Amino acid sequence: MNHLLSIESLSASEIEDLLQLGFRLKALRGKRKHPTPLEGKSWALIFGKSSTRTRVSFEVGIRELGGRALFLGMHDIQLGRGESVEDTARVLSRYLHGVVIRTYAQSEVETFARIGSIPVINALTDDEHPCQILADLMTWAEDLLRRQKKAPRRIGDLFAGKTAVFFGDAACNVSQSWIFAATKLGFNIRLAAPKSFQPSAGVLARAKQSASICFEDARDAAKGADLLYTDTWVSMGKEEESKKRLGILAPYQINTSITQAAKPHALVMHCLPAYRGQEISAEVFEAHAKTIFDEAENRLHIQKAILSRLTARK
Numbered sequence: 001m002n003h004l005l006s007i008e009s010l011s012a013s014e015i016e017d018l019l020q021l022g023f024r025l026k027a028l029r030g031k032r033k034h035p036t037p038l039e040g041k042s043w044a045l046i047f048g049k050s051s052t053r054t055r056v057s058f059e060v061g062i063r064e065l066g067g068r069a070l071f072l073g074m075h076d077i078q079l080g081r082g083e084s085v086e087d088t089a090r091v092l093s094r095y096l097h098g099v100v101i102r103t104y105a106q107s108e109v110e111t112f113a114r115i116g117s118i119p120v121i122n123a124l125t126d127d128e129h130p131c132q133i134l135a136d137l138m139t140w141a142e143d144l145l146r147r148q149k150k151a152p153r154r155i156g157d158l159f160a161g162k163t164a165v166f167f168g169d170a171a172c173n174v175s176q177s178w179i180f181a182a183t184k185l186g187f188n189i190r191l192a193a194p195k196s197f198q199p200s201a202g203v204l205a206r207a208k209q210s211a212s213i214c215f216e217d218a219r220d221a222a223k224g225a226d227l228l229y230t231d232t233w234v235s236m237g238k239e240e241e242s243k244k245r246l247g248i249l250a251p252y253q254i255n256t257s258i259t260q261a262a263k264p265h266a267l268v269m270h271c272l273p274a275y276r277g278q279e280i281s282a283e284v285f286e287a288h289a290k291t292i293f294d295e296a297e298n299r300l301h302i303q304k305a306i307l308s309r310l311t312a313r314k
């Protein structure tokens with residue numbers, strides 16, 4: 001693994017390795033044996049969109065691994081005034097040991113990775129949010145491990161035969177990363193969304209999934225599910241469509257009627273930030289707050305695993 005650009009570009013064994021290492025680093029946090037593979041290395045965070053979790057967990061993670069983190073707002077550097085991604089990649093590769101990029105177009109992180117000579121991590125684009133989904137998988141695995149007497153050899157085996165359902169804007173970055181994760185790890189994915197918020201036929205084909213994973217009826221989608229997941233209805237960059245989105249997506253809220261249709265111990269997850277009363281009811285959010293904030297914490301551990309693997313290869 002030279003970069004972490006998407007779930008689509010990861011293999012099942014790379015996902016397994018990152019999850020295993022994420023668990024190890026979580027157990028070692030604050031201990032003397034905690035590794036510091038980033039010693040002497042500088043990583044920059046180049047962010048063109050807002051962030052709480054991703055920014056803070058990467059900055060803290062880089063420091064805990066012994067490295068230095070620089071935060072570069074996209075509009076504070078010349079990239080925001082029209083300097084090309086290509087030239088930025090060539091320059092920053094002379095100073096840094098890696099970059100974490102949050103932006104709009106997936107092509108920007110891909111171009112940086114192609115032209116530069118340092119590892120690139122996608123910290124969210126319009127197409128994918130791979131770090132989030134890896135943290136979600138870690139959180140799901142923790143729950144499955146708690147319920148199981150004997151841990152399987154591979155973490156990935158925990159997900160076999162399980163069903164996850166994504167509610168709301170199923171064409172957004174988080175949903176698309178979930179679709180690819182389901183294909184790679186062999187669990188079932190359903191999308192509860194109106195036609196206009198379902199992923200394109202191209203994305204479904206690339207993920208080797210069929211249109212039958214899309215459900216227009218939210219309760220039908222939830223039936224017998226193991227995991228219910230949602231994200232904001234108005235992703236960053238879509239603010240002008242707010243009113244329209246809040247109207248069309250209203251029937252896809254995760255609320256008690258939806259949780260009652262799922263399995264009794266089904267997990268409810270949210271990548272955050274959450275808008276109670278929109279994509280999730282306040283009641284369901286609070287009932288599942290432990291899982292949701294575990295997910296947020298696991299961003300730190302899994303990102304440290306990603307940084308460690310990318311550093312080891314340099």
Ligand code: CP
Nearest residue numbers: 051052053054271272
């Ligand atoms: N879930 C997530 O990526 O949160 P931030 O936008 O706060 O980084």
Ligand code: NVA
Nearest residue numbers: 172174231235236272
């Ligand atoms: N889909 C959301 C995720 C936020 C973490 C967005 O892109 O704004």
